[in-house]
Amino acid sequence: MVIIEGLKNWTMDKPQVFGGFHLFFLFLALFVATLLIHFFKNSSFKTVRTIILISWIILVFFEVGKQLMYSYNNGVWKYTWRQFPFQFCETPMYVLPFLFFIKNERIRNALIHFFATFAFFAGFALLVLPLTTFDTYVFLNIRTMIQHGIQVILGLYLFAWNRKNVSLKGFLEGSYIFLGLLTIAVILNFTLGKHVERLNLFFVSKEYDSIILIIKDLKPHVPWFVFLLSYILGFYFCALASYFVEYESYRLSLKFELKEEKEVELKN
Numbered sequence: 001m002v003i004i005e006g007l008k009n010w011t012m013d014k015p016q017v018f019g020g021f022h023l024f025f026l027f028l029a030l031f032v033a034t035l036l037i038h039f040f041k042n043s044s045f046k047t048v049r050t051i052i053l054i055s056w057i058i059l060v061f062f063e064v065g066k067q068l069m070y071s072y073n074n075g076v077w078k079y080t081w082r083q084f085p086f087q088f089c090e091t092p093m094y095v096l097p098f099l100f101f102i103k104n105e106r107i108r109n110a111l112i113h114f115f116a117t118f119a120f121f122a123g124f125a126l127l128v129l130p131l132t133t134f135d136t137y138v139f140l141n142i143r144t145m146i147q148h149g150i151q152v153i154l155g156l157y158l159f160a161w162n163r164k165n166v167s168l169k170g171f172l173e174g175s176y177i178f179l180g181l182l183t184i185a186v187i188l189n190f191t192l193g194k195h196v197e198r199l200n201l202f203f204v205s206k207e208y209d210s211i212i213l214i215i216k217d218l219k220p221h222v223p224w225f226v227f228l229l230s231y232i233l234g235f236y237f238c239a240l241a242s243y244f245v246e247y248e249s250y251r252l253s254l255k256f257e258l259k260e261e262k263e264v265e266l267k268n
Helices: 004-008 022-042 045-071 091-101 105-128 136-159 167-195 224-267
Strands: none
Touching: 004 045, 004 167, 022 091, 022 105, 022 136, 045 091, 091 105, 091 136, 091 167, 105 136, 105 167, 105 224, 136 224, 167 224
């Protein structure tokens, strides 16, 4: 495992929030999202599938590297269960294949709404404020910025591509995907968590502290069910806010395009 040892030796000072390393990847994500929207917002779904496939390959590559780095130490393999890849920001790895293969338009629309709201918000929050994700390993720092950057890029791009089909009904159906993934995380915390240490999927385990901003301070003072409900409502509120911001941005851009078309007609 020479490659793994090499990655572990590739170190850096822990990046500062809004430092050069952070800002580079932040603006890179917004730049790539802008390019995709500008050049491919009217593309066929075949092109979208290609973008999805490339994104999925990148996510899997970095996740495999992360798992190997945490579990392979001094020539000994011991899996680190606290790094089990089912935190919320890792779920795109599991959801993207469904979006790639499913042809049913209603399901596809729900998946796109999920990416444009729930996944987008989570990725954006950690891309802008990576308070708990930076490390001293270069590979892991690149990985966390690319992972959350892809969530932002795909969220914005898929919303723009699907802009004529966005609706509150679509948002609601997309939210079922969030609830389904959360249910899986809770079940694994209660079942698998009994047999391994420090398993805290979605950071909602009853046994361990949460790192989710705001509600982490609530957890010690309320029953676990109340904490979980607060987690769900908080996610719904932020995802819905993302929906309205994206929708209003689309409406403004549409008005701008219509205004430009009218000005061109008047000149002619």
